[in-house]
Amino acid sequence: MSDSSTRGILEGYRVIDCSIAMAGPFAAQRLGDLGADVIKVEPTAGEWQRFASAGGAAAAGNEINVSFLSLNRNKRSLAVDLKSDAGREVVRELIAGADVFLQNYRPGVAARLGLDYETLSALNPSLVYVSMSGYGEDGPYKDRPGQDLILQAMSGAMLSAGREGEPPTPAGQYLADAVTASTAFEGVLAALLHRERTGEGQLVTVNMLDALTTLQMQELSVYTVGGVPQRRGTEPNAHVYIRAPYGVFATTDGYLALGFADLEKLGEVLDEPTFIGMDAEVHGWTHRDELYATVARHLREDSTQHWLDTLLPAGMWVGPVYGYEDLVNDPQIIHNGTFVEYDHPTEGRVKTPGFPYRFAKTPARIDRGAPLVGEHTGEILAELGVDSERIQQLLNSGAVAQTGAAVPA
Template sequence: MDLLAGIRVVSFNHFLAGPLGAQILADLGADVIALEPPEGAFHRNWAVANHFVGGQSVNFLSTGRNKRSLAVDLKSPGGREVVARLLQGADVVMENFRPGTMEKLGLGYETLRETNPRLIYAAAYGYGSSGPYKDRPGQDLLLQALSGLAARTGRADGPPTPVGAVVVDQHAAMIYAMAILAALFARERTGKGRLVEVNLFQAALDLQTEALTAWVNGARAASPRGPGGIASWFSGGPYGIYATKDGHLALSMSPPGVIGQALEVPELAAMSEGDAFARREDIARLVTERLPQRSTAEWLPGLEKHKVWHAPMQDYEDLQSDPQLQHLGAFITTDGATGHPVTLISHPARYDGEVPRVRLVPQPLGAQSRDILAELGFSPEEMEGMKRDGAVNWPEGPQA
């Protein structure tokens, strides 16, 4: 995929939102150079469920593909020289340190734009670059709590519930990449770079645009979470997930009367569309009582006949055999950098019917350090000297 061919991105990102945002640009063909300290970035050692694949961190595997790895010590004179040369030809700089960190390293936006006015400088923060929360740790669960997302998730008779995936980080990564692409497009018209800033707090709000817009404009409900199994505070019945005889079914936005016909419940079949919110607890109760009387498979024909929006519950073990996901090529299994097979989640969009391929599996620390240094004009002797001094690093042996 060459949509961003010729665009060089220098990524100072760590952990999830930043590296994932950079991976999106890398999938699209940008030359993304991931800078890490000689000992490796934190996310390279983050296990996820205490699990490594062929010695590689799952967090790194999920955010590291299609990037070149440069291991460099930003605090050493040699490392600073490498970075200075690298930034001269950069189109985009990405970073997600706490506010002020890059300025302390002499790599802040105002400094870099003086020598590279076309530079897009993109920063992702927990809460923004200023304000009373700017120095707080920005982490997904904390943002789910602060943003109301956890308060609005779960059952009315249960506690606030965090979403089971790091949705704030991942949504922030999409916003991060989108904002950079918009800035690059504007630069093509104006010739000017700019500062792009995103933050996890607002990404968490953006995830809740529909519900939050309803709330701030006066919509209210008796509970912050849906009653009787309803999936959200603002939804009518039976919008939710219900137990069957042998599993669970999700019932979405279909009129109560139609659902009543499909489930053969006369009281429910007699309800109007206007009852969906006003009588949602009654609807949920009737569905809860009826569905356990048959298996999931036994319910499906009737739901399909009446065109009820529904889905049987799947868990992770079901996804790789799902026929639609197989058709879309949602999972990619390939040999990892250590020779151990790894399965990656593919880029979620197609371009002229094609999915961006995996040009580089997530790379060993510093795997491209020598190549990048050579491109910057350093001689082999200079490179070896910088490695001896600890300014740069690359792997020895087979991984090299």
């Protein structure tokens, strides 16, 4: 674990994380990375993602599968039955002294549990309440499942790349979830800043469809303001709104990404006389498919490293197409410290992506790995002032659950 001598930028703030899957837990984890005390409220049997891991990677070592491990570091687990009156009362007691409440329940569930904004803000007027959904809190799609691939498809972005007439290609990451998580993270920080200035909490709503749509600020403005239609060509140019050559090209041993090349210089390097005299900003649009095909023919004749060694010195914007093995071992990634390693009590030595930001005085850090189900139930209840007798009663009734630790005396 990291050195705890420095103070986290959100130290002293308490976040109640009642979210599941990826977007909500990822947003809450970011808050924990900055020092917030994040309490993950999950069912007594554990959140479902403890049992369903991406890629079939069921477990990194012993008890916690990879998906849960990757999205729940720097959190404590309170395992509680929210269907029981006693369980709901425990969570309300916790929220009364919290700073942030985060949930991504299906529409209507929060209200049925007595965890809706109106109820909790009456209990704690300074609470920042974050509600995440697929499409919005209301409207014609509010009851639809908000799944990453579906939102990518509806965002319009898939039809900005690839060949006309061929199936669209989804992003190679869980883009909708990740962008929504970052959007929620921004929303929490902004609402906390407002609270610091005014003392009042507020409701923050985030949905996946809006998050992905607003991410395309430039592209969609080209359509809505500039009136340029989204039109794919016969060659797989990497984006409909960027001139050729712009895309991924096969080499003899892999792939190369090339963008925004000066056609005159590229023609000299490739010994392609047809490029000489071409204006990139004119011909790059009017001859997009032809230019792409010509560049592709040349780049297929040599290795990726050859073209990097040739095109980079010529001032071209070019880079290799990495797989994960290449990325993890890249010298810049290593230099940046992009991945972090820490020891987990059940999973051993863990290596995962770290933090996308740097703070000179209040660095992000890992104080604990992902918790076992209810690992901190007794600890959290004791902090609330619940005595050991009541804790034991709650455990005996099944209203809460605990793994691994004794009931605090």
